[in-house]
Amino acid sequence: MTDLERILSLWRELEVAGADYVLASVVAVEGPSYRKPGALMLLTADGRRGGTVSGGCLEAEVTSRAWWLTANGPTIQRYSTADDDGDRPFGSGCGGVIYLLLERRKTAAPLLAALAKAFDQRAPLAVATVLEGDQIGRRALAGLESEIKLESEVKNDALQKLAERCLARRESTEGVVDEIGIRGKVWTDYRPARPALGIFGAGDDAQPLLLMAKELGWFAFVADGRSHLATRARFPAADELSVLPIEDLPGISQGATLKTFSLLQTEDAAVVMTHSFEQDSKVLGCLLAAKARPAYIGVLGPQRRTRELLGEAARLLDLPESAIAGQVERWLGNIHAPTGLDLGAESPETIALSILAEIQKLRTEATALPLSDVRASAMTIGIVS
Secondary structure, X not given: OOHHHHHHHHHHHHHHHOOOEEEEEEEEEEOOOOOOOOOEEEEEOOOOEEEOOOOOOOHHHHHHHHHHHOOOOOEEEEEEOOHHHOOOOEOOOOOOEEEEEEEEHHHHHHHHHHHHHHHHHOOOEEEEEEOOHHHOOOEEEEOXXXXXXXXXXXXXXXXXXXXXXXXHHOOOEEEEXXXXXXXXXXXXXXXXXXXXXXXXXXXXXXXXXXXXXHHOOOEEEEEEOOOOOOOOXXXXXXXXXXXXXXXXXXXXXXXXXXXXXXXXOOOOEEEEOOOOHHHHHHHHHHHHHOOOOOOEEEEOOOHXXXXXXXXXXXXXXXXXXXXXXXXXXXXXXXXXXXXXXOOOOOOHHHHHHHHHHHHHHHHHOOOOOOHHHHHHHHHHOOOOO
């Protein structure tokens, strides 16, 4: 379970009880920091909390002061481990500076409602938040199917435009606004859609893959043509569980229009691992024919077998025999076969780790290099002091 899931679970409990709470949001950092802008922590009056804003060294200090600091409304607080902060510095433990927006239920509830809705809908969300002046804590949202009511008395077009621009650009920013009643810093926070993982195969090796994906907070489903394997008893954590009508797949597109395949969008991932040649080839045909082809399609097993699977998928999709070899090569260039990173994986658990690591690398466009190497490279070109 992720920080956000813990926060939303606690928030729902507090809302039912009508209890007040404090939401702490990391809105900026200077220097190294364990958590980045966008990290959240929810605090209750009886001392409970969900989420973190540091590696563990900052939470107690924030908790001890949050209630009186927010007595008169939202506030920005600075926490640092720098030497010039006195004898009792509080901070990230990394030597950096963290800026937190602290606020009570009145202004935090609409944001948490939007986060919950975006999580459930698997929709991207952009939030523009005023960080200075008498409008601190005021927000605009973009990206949800229906509007979440904010506490703002008057809709502010400038703030809304910033949220919509953040959504379009898919990146968080901080800037100064001096127009239409807002003067000061505004932070725009882009939160991508909750990712989905389709696991095509209900063997024993699919179980740790599902559990790890759920730990990451992903929407994860399992599908297989074998009804005795695709059961709730074997996969209780799956968001969806499907028995595929393998005998009907694919045809040109009827398989790709099944609900199971439509759960995947263009930024999602699918792993084909039924260990059945017939199933794997038909599932691949459906995935490759889908209008919203997932960004990541991984196939378990040696590449030689995947070439054969793709050849059969091409025939099932009625490609002419003369075009199959070229199409197989093009497909191979766009899928991940064998799936996963080279981590020396041998067990179902380590194989699952290698697969999820490769998907995470693709999602974040990261290098997957050791962080020590990344830092050394950055220091060489003068990015890190």
